[in-house]
Amino acid sequence: MSTDSTDGIDGHVTEEITVTVNGEAVTAEVEPRLKLSDFLRYECDLHGVRVGCEHGVCGACTVQQGGRTVKSCLSYAVQADGAEIETVEGLASEDGTLHPIQEAFHETHALQCGFCTSGFVMATKELLEENPDPSREEIETGLADNICRCTGYQNIYEAVERAAEAMED
Amino acid sequence: MSSSQPAEADAEVESESESFTGQGLPRVEDHRILTGEAEYVHDITPENCLHMALVRSMHAHAEIVDIDTSEAEAHPDCELVLTAEDLKADYNPMPTGVGRVKIGGTGEAVELPEWSLADEKARFVGEPVALVVASSRYAAEDVADLVDVDYDTLEAVADGMKAREDEVVVHESIGTNVVDHEHIEFGDPDAAFDDADRVVEGEYSWGRISGVPLETAGVVAQYDDEADSFDIDCNIQLHTLVDETIYETLGYDADDVRVNVPADVGGSYGTKIAIHRYCCLAAMASQQLERPVKFEEDRLENLQGGDMHSSDREYEVRLAVDDDGTMRGLDVWFVDDFGAFPRYPINQVLKPLSVLTNSYEIEDVSYEYDLVLTNKTSQTAYRGFGVDPHIYALEMIVDEAAREIGTDPTEFRRRNLIRPEQMPYTLPSKNIYDSGDYPATLDRIQEIVEDERDGGLLDPEVVAAKREEGKYRGVQPSVIIEPGVSGSDWTDRQRSNRDALEERSREEVEELPEHLRAEISEDGTVRAFLATDSSGQGHQTLVSQLLADELEVLPSDIEVGYLDSVDAPTEYGSAASRMAVMLSGATVGVAEELVRNLEELAADHWSVSTDDVSYQDGSVELIDGDDSLSLAELAAIDADGDERRTRASYDYDHPATELEEFDEALTGKLPVYPTAAFGSNAPIVEVDVETGEVEILTFHTVRDCGTMLNPMIVEGQAHGGIAQGVGAALLEEFGYEANGQPQAITLFDYLLPSIENVPKIEMEHTETPSPFTETGAKGVGEGGMIDAPASIATSINAALEPLGLDEPADRIPVAPDHLRKKIRDREQ
Numbered sequence: 001m002s003t004d005s006t007d008g009i010d011g012h013v014t015e016e017i018t019v020t021v022n023g024e025a026v027t028a029e030v031e032p033r034l035k036l037s038d039f040l041r042y043e044c045d046l047h048g049v050r051v052g053c054e055h056g057v058c059g060a061c062t063v064q065q066g067g068r069t070v071k072s073c074l075s076y077a078v079q080a081d082g083a084e085i086e087t088v089e090g091l092a093s094e095d096g097t098l099h100p101i102q103e104a105f106h107e108t109h110a111l112q113c114g115f116c117t118s119g120f121v122m123a124t125k126e127l128l129e130e131n132p133d134p135s136r137e138e139i140e141t142g143l144a145d146n147i148c149r150c151t152g153y154q155n156i157y158e159a160v161e162r163a164a165e166a167m168e169d
Numbered sequence: 170m171s172s173s174q175p176a177e178a179d180a181e182v183e184s185e186s187e188s189f190t191g192q193g194l195p196r197v198e199d200h201r202i203l204t205g206e207a208e209y210v211h212d213i214t215p216e217n218c219l220h221m222a223l224v225r226s227m228h229a230h231a232e233i234v235d236i237d238t239s240e241a242e243a244h245p246d247c248e249l250v251l252t253a254e255d256l257k258a259d260y261n262p263m264p265t266g267v268g269r270v271k272i273g274g275t276g277e278a279v280e281l282p283e284w285s286l287a288d289e290k291a292r293f294v295g296e297p298v299a300l301v302v303a304s305s306r307y308a309a310e311d312v313a314d315l316v317d318v319d320y321d322t323l324e325a326v327a328d329g330m331k332a333r334e335d336e337v338v339v340h341e342s343i344g345t346n347v348v349d350h351e352h353i354e355f356g357d358p359d360a361a362f363d364d365a366d367r368v369v370e371g372e373y374s375w376g377r378i379s380g381v382p383l384e385t386a387g388v389v390a391q392y393d394d395e396a397d398s399f400d401i402d403c404n405i406q407l408h409t410l411v412d413e414t415i416y417e418t419l420g421y422d423a424d425d426v427r428v429n430v431p432a433d434v435g436g437s438y439g440t441k442i443a444i445h446r447y448c449c450l451a452a453m454a455s456q457q458l459e460r461p462v463k464f465e466e467d468r469l470e471n472l473q474g475g476d477m478h479s480s481d482r483e484y485e486v487r488l489a490v491d492d493d494g495t496m497r498g499l500d501v502w503f504v505d506d507f508g509a510f511p512r513y514p515i516n517q518v519l520k521p522l523s524v525l526t527n528s529y530e531i532e533d534v535s536y537e538y539d540l541v542l543t544n545k546t547s548q549t550a551y552r553g554f555g556v557d558p559h560i561y562a563l564e565m566i567v568d569e570a571a572r573e574i575g576t577d578p579t580e581f582r583r584r585n586l587i588r589p590e591q592m593p594y595t596l597p598s599k600n601i602y603d604s605g606d607y608p609a610t611l612d613r614i615q616e617i618v619e620d621e622r623d624g625g626l627l628d629p630e631v632v633a634a635k636r637e638e639g640k641y642r643g644v645q646p647s648v649i650i651e652p653g654v655s656g657s658d659w660t661d662r663q664r665s666n667r668d669a670l671e672e673r674s675r676e677e678v679e680e681l682p683e684h685l686r687a688e689i690s691e692d693g694t695v696r697a698f699l700a701t702d703s704s705g706q707g708h709q710t711l712v713s714q715l716l717a718d719e720l721e722v723l724p725s726d727i728e729v730g731y732l733d734s735v736d737a738p739t740e741y742g743s744a745a746s747r748m749a750v751m752l753s754g755a756t757v758g759v760a761e762e763l764v765r766n767l768e769e770l771a772a773d774h775w776s777v778s779t780d781d782v783s784y785q786d787g788s789v790e791l792i793d794g795d796d797s798l799s800l801a802e803l804a805a806i807d808a809d810g811d812e813r814r815t816r817a818s819y820d821y822d823h824p825a826t827e828l829e830e831f832d833e834a835l836t837g838k839l840p841v842y843p844t845a846a847f848g849s850n851a852p853i854v855e856v857d858v859e860t861g862e863v864e865i866l867t868f869h870t871v872r873d874c875g876t877m878l879n880p881m882i883v884e885g886q887a888h889g890g891i892a893q894g895v896g897a898a899l900l901e902e903f904g905y906e907a908n909g910q911p912q913a914i915t916l917f918d919y920l921l922p923s924i925e926n927v928p929k930i931e932m933e934h935t936e937t938p939s940p941f942t943e944t945g946a947k948g949v950g951e952g953g954m955i956d957a958p959a960s961i962a963t964s965i966n967a968a969l970e971p972l973g974l975d976e977p978a979d980r981i982p983v984a985p986d987h988l989r990k991k992i993r994d995r996e997q
Contacts, residue, residue, distance in 0.1 A: 048205020115435030
């Protein structure tokens with residue numbers, strides 16, 4: 001971990017950070033103002049991290065940092081130095097088998113345009129890790145920080161319940 | 170080219186089924202989205218790419234005295250700065266919706282050009298004044314901050330009704346804000362209003378809302394110096410139709426401007442039809458720099474000046490009614506606020522003519538509107554395309570009339586419903602409802618409401634107890650129509666000489682078909698290509714399941730991709746609930762053509778007549794012989810031939826094209842929507858009279874969209890539409906201060922419904938196939954948004970009826986402060 005600021009790229013102040021992303025260590029020189037969401041999208045090429053509002057309302061950029069969900073548009077990459085990040089790209093098995101949450105979203109038609117979907121999947125992951133059998137009210141609370149503009153949420157409830165069942169088995 | 174990737178998980182569903190159409194097949198689009206592999210336009214960043222940012226006006230109305238770009242240009246990361254002066258030297262203004270405005274109705278026509286950057290004057294907050302290009306979006310914003318614009322501010326007008334007075338004129342060159350006006354009468358409304366026992370009047374407001382897709386506008390433009398042509402990746406909707414707004418602005422031929430939309434777009438709901446400004450600006454910058462230029466709109470830009478707002482309206486409505494409960498005449502007058510420019514394409518004021526009287530039989534109708542300009546973001550389309558406010562205003566006046574004549578509002582509605590024996594039913598405005606039993610759907614929703622009174626949410630004891638707590642429950646059932654499957658000819662009405670329409674012949678009408686191509690690959694799989702773009706509606710799934718049935722193969726044997734604007738014919742594409750109907754029709758057509766081709770190919774191969782061969786189960790068999798050719802074998806044979814018979818393309822004609830019944834509407838450029846999905850709603854609402862907050866406890870709905878090709882997608886569309894309708898009814902609004910400053914520029918101010926706001930939706934379906942369409946399907950993409958606000962508003966009125974309030978839901982959104990004020994005004 002480096003804490004020294006340097007005049008790295010074209011005269012811009014940069015810092016070297018190392019972040020573990022989906023189990024892999026990534027080291028990069030970044031400007032202190034680089035948002036974590038942009039670091040993941042552009043430096044790590046993880047396009048499943050989506051940017052919908054950049055002010056923390058829509059939740060499309062939700063990832064897990066240290067096992068807890070964060071909105072990656074609300075923090076800077078330098079703040080994630082040394083952290084472990086998990087994105088939607090880290091969920092499916094290497095053989096391509098979908099994670100039970102992904103599978104449940106597919107089976108219940110809990111996505112349409114899909115722009116919010118990785119955020120919902122990551123929020124659902126945290127919800128089910130903390131509460132493997134949530135009630136409708138608990139699902140509502142757990143997903144209240146994410147906005148979906150296409151599906152109307154009913155199928156998202158179904159997806160969470162189906163995923164909870166699948167993960168229990 | 171993006172293609173579908175059939176998922177393994179579908180294999181089980183496939184093996185159990187005989188027909189895929191009509192089944193809720195999970196979507197082929199999902200896998201790539203769920204794993205983060207989908208490529209939306211924001212994900213495209215070519216090598217050597219530069220980034221654009223825009224300098225936007227912070228004033229609603231201001232002369233641009235001077236733009237000093239020197240400091241910006243001196244920034245080490247700056248690659249380019251352009252202003253309107255630079256654009257005017259090399260390019261054209263953007264096409265507008267009313268074309269030339271006639272001053273005073275009969276005077277000389279005047280041009281109303283809109284340049285992609287503000288020219289001499291800024292006319293709304295957020296209007297782009299200059300563009301800058303730099304090495305990254307971060308750097309571009311640094312550079313944009315250094316552009317120094319000297320403004321001389323002017324008084325602004327941000328209210329449509331006030332704008333009609335022309336005290337402040339948005340475009341001094343035309344001297345008026347009223348750029349279009351029309352008064353159309355059907356039947357004899359004057360006589361109906363004179364004869365009726367009484368006339369009921371109401372005034373209603375519909376606030377400025379919009380689709381607000383989670384994915385903002387995005388574009389990556391690359392100019393090719395050698396070919397003198399452009400490649401533009403963007404998330405525009407209707408890209409084969411509105412590409413003319415791009416190439417005309419650039420001053421190029423259509424073939425030199427390739428507009429490509431990725432397979433995945435993060436929502437549009439109509440609102441991305443008018444984002445061509447960004448495509449043009451990025452293309453111009455790319456041409457100047459001979460490097461790719463990317464623009465990603467941010468959310469603040471999107472909400473304040475992103476060319477994505479829909480219209481707002483003020484209605485004055487009258488209903489002539491007899492004391493026995495007969496609706497005699499309807500008179501609708503309204504002002505529609507365009508914002509600063511009449512954007513192309515427009516016409517949200519005309520589509521309501523296709524459902525002029527909703528589900529009611531009223532023969533004598535007057536329809537009149539003013540289109541006005543104000544210092545607000547220009548309007549674009551939004552799901553429902555202007556029908557939603559019309560239905561809302563109409564249902565409100567129907568409620569009011571029921572109260573005035575002292576009859577039950579549901580019985581009043583029932584008495585005036587169009588009956589099944591009248592189908593197909595021609596409206597006074599000449600559009601035709603294809604099929605449906607409206608009284609039956611009202612009966613069903615009433616049964617559901619009665620069940621709720623019997624120990625459910627509306628149990629009288631519960632309702633009384635809740636009322637003691639200050640929580641008022643209520644519901645008002647209604648029957649609502651969703652017009653589907655637009656053609657296009659009528660959308661030119663506001664650019665046509667209307668006096669000449671009476672002389673117009675049927676031959677002059679051009680209705681747009683939908684195009685589909687299919688070909689057999691060497692491995693025997695089928696590839697199909699859509700000429701449209703998609704933003705989450707599942708077109709790839711739909712085509713693969715229909716084509717699988719038609720060709721008697723599995724959906725996983727089919728890949729569906731998209732054509733760009735150059736490869737695709739100019740067709741109308743994805744809008745107005747067209748796709749299920751148009752794509753299913755095109756799929757049947759292309760499959761039939763392909764089968765004919767394959768039979769000919771096999772017959773030639775065996776040197777027999779086509780009568781001796783037969784296509785079935787994905788191969789051609791030799792009748793009375795022991796031979797067959799698989800699709801892969803046919804593709805191999807075809808590869809050696811002169812003409813490719815393993816390829817076919819088909820244009821499915823718009824359903825109104827061959828039907829004489831629509832001739833009068835078509836020749837008169839009146840909106841033609843040949844499918845009428847319908848249904849009944851009964852949202853049970855609870856109003857807290859202390860806070861004015863409305864909670865929807867359950868949204869009951871019974872819906873009929875003809876043949877359901879994929880019930881899962883049909884339900885998904887309805888869920889999403891109702892959720893947007895809930896947002897429109899209760900939460901969303903682009904408010905403006907009187908000086909034109911927008912009040913909702915973050916998602917903290919523009920409130921989108923979250924999982925906490927959208928109620929449980931209890932949905933039932935009936936299936937009345939359309940007699941006008943190939944598969945019996947009706948359009949379904951705008952339902953919910955069209956009908957939920959009206960139903961929620963009338964249910965709020967019903968809930969608060971015990972307080973004796975006069976139509977408390979007389980504005981959309983019915984926000985808590987509005988209801989609180991209504992309730993407190995009454996208490997005082």
